[in-house]
Amino acid sequence: MTEYIAFDSEKALDYVKEIGGFFANDAVLTCYEFGDGNLNLVFRVADEKGHSIILKQALPYARCVGESWPLTLDRARIEAGVLQKHGAVCSDHTVKVLHQNRELAVTILEDLGYLRILRSELNDAKTFPLLGKDVATYLATTAFYFSDFYLEPAQKKALIVEFTNPELCAITEDLFFDDPYRVCERNSYPEELHAEVSKLQSNNALKLAVAKLKARFFSSPQTLLHGDVHTGSIFVDEKTTKLIDPEFGFFGPVGFDLGSFIGNLLLNYVAQNGRINQIPKRRDIHTYLLATIQTTLATFESSFLNLAKQHTQDQSLQSKGYAEHFVQGVLRDAIGYCGTELVRRTIGLAHVADIDGIEEQNKRLNAQTQALFLGQHLILNAHSVDTKEDFYQLLLSALL
Ligand code: SR1
Numbered sequence: 001m002t003e004y005i006a007f008d009s010e011k012a013l014d015y016v017k018e019i020g021g022f023f024a025n026d027a028v029l030t031c032y033e034f035g036d037g038n039l040n041l042v043f044r045v046a047d048e049k050g051h052s053i054i055l056k057q058a059l060p061y062a063r064c065v066g067e068s069w070p071l072t073l074d075r076a077r078i079e080a081g082v083l084q085k086h087g088a089v090c091s092d093h094t095v096k097v098l099h100q101n102r103e104l105a106v107t108i109l110e111d112l113g114y115l116r117i118l119r120s121e122l123n124d125a126k127t128f129p130l131l132g133k134d135v136a137t138y139l140a141t142t143a144f145y146f147s148d149f150y151l152e153p154a155q156k157k158a159l160i161v162e163f164t165n166p167e168l169c170a171i172t173e174d175l176f177f178d179d180p181y182r183v184c185e186r187n188s189y190p191e192e193l194h195a196e197v198s199k200l201q202s203n204n205a206l207k208l209a210v211a212k213l214k215a216r217f218f219s220s221p222q223t224l225l226h227g228d229v230h231t232g233s234i235f236v237d238e239k240t241t242k243l244i245d246p247e248f249g250f251f252g253p254v255g256f257d258l259g260s261f262i263g264n265l266l267l268n269y270v271a272q273n274g275r276i277n278q279i280p281k282r283r284d285i286h287t288y289l290l291a292t293i294q295t296t297l298a299t300f301e302s303s304f305l306n307l308a309k310q311h312t313q314d315q316s317l318q319s320k321g322y323a324e325h326f327v328q329g330v331l332r333d334a335i336g337y338c339g340t341e342l343v344r345r346t347i348g349l350a351h352v353a354d355i356d357g358i359e360e361q362n363k364r365l366n367a368q369t370q371a372l373f374l375g376q377h378l379i380l381n382a383h384s385v386d387t388k389e390d391f392y393q394l395l396l397s398a399l400l
């Protein structure tokens with residue numbers, strides 16, 4: 001058993017050399033740390049020929065806050081485990097795990113450095129034609145194969161135990177469903193939003209709708225979720241889409257991942273009002289983002305229903321109409337979770353560069369106000385949506 005120690009570049013390099021097998025014996029290796037996420041250390045180890053791997057190590061605390069916020073190292077096991085499970089059913093869109101060490105909370109991954117992080121690309125108004133289809137394929141495939149439609153009941157219950165992730169779930173429970181809706185020192189927003197936030201925090205209908213979403217997050221182990229599908233967890237290029245970072249993975253409601261993804265596209269949508277001055281250019285990215293949301297929903301629905309039709313193992317879940325009923329519930333949940341993502345990324349602890357990176361204060365404030373309005377609108381009206389077309393209308397009614 002190796003005792004945990006947080007790596008620096010030298011130790012990360014020594015570790016890679018010690019386990020061996022990634023590079024030629026005489027390779028000249030370099031290593032540097034470049035993680036800018038909220039939680040972990042991320043090193044790139046490369047040889048002189050340009051081959052490289054990523055070594056990720058969990059820290060025993062949240063990096064974005066510091067040692068005052070201790071955090072379980074077990075998240076590294078969860079992350080590698082979710083990647084392996086999701087990779088087994090959807091290898092095209094899941095980063096590959098090459099090695100795992102639980103004691104050191106180290107995971108070695110294929111290097112996706114040839115791709116770009118979606119959030120930064122969208123912030124530069126770059127578009128990716130396959131994004132909606134690929135993410136929806138990943139979400140539908142992983143959702144189906146770890147659900148009651150496909151798994152034996154005992155097998156699923158064993159996986160629920162394996163992927164119980166209480167500390168990381170507690171972060172989501174606090175940051176998504178609690179903090180923004182009460183006065184809390186972790187919240188962060190400009191003084192100018194104070195009146196809006198007070199109104200939100202005293203809206204009982206909103207708090208009731210959020211309570212229902214939180215209750216389903218607590219107690220709806222529908223499938224093995226990624227748990228943190230934001231645009232910083234997606235690598236892209238014209239032909240490729242890969243998901244990384246499922247350390248928040250657990251068995252939860254299918255709509256959570258779908259809603260988080262759409263929420264991040266909408267955060268970018270409102271941010272573009274403050275990022276792009278030329279109307280035609282802004283209209284192009286807006287059109288792209290809305291079309292991507294439509295493709296995501298359409299592909300998710302058709303992929304999940306196709307899988308259910310062809311591969312449902314459970315006899316009673318094969319009943320005519322059940323899969324459609326299930327997908328409708330997923331859609332309603334997704335709209336609600338999408339709304340909570342918009343709200344928490346605007347006034348909670350963890351913001352997004354899309355909005356925070358808007359240079360002019362006024363424009364930033366407008367985007368924040370729009371995100372808050374849209375988020376609440378979706379949370380409050382999710383229950384009235386029956387179809388993806390209804391959702392689109394609901395969205396348009398809040399964006400126009
Ligand atoms: C303290 S962690 C803050 C946020 O970063 C992660 O990526 C999750 O989205 C989490 O809510």
Ligand code: MG
Nearest residue numbers: 037228233245
């Ligand atoms: Mg992450």
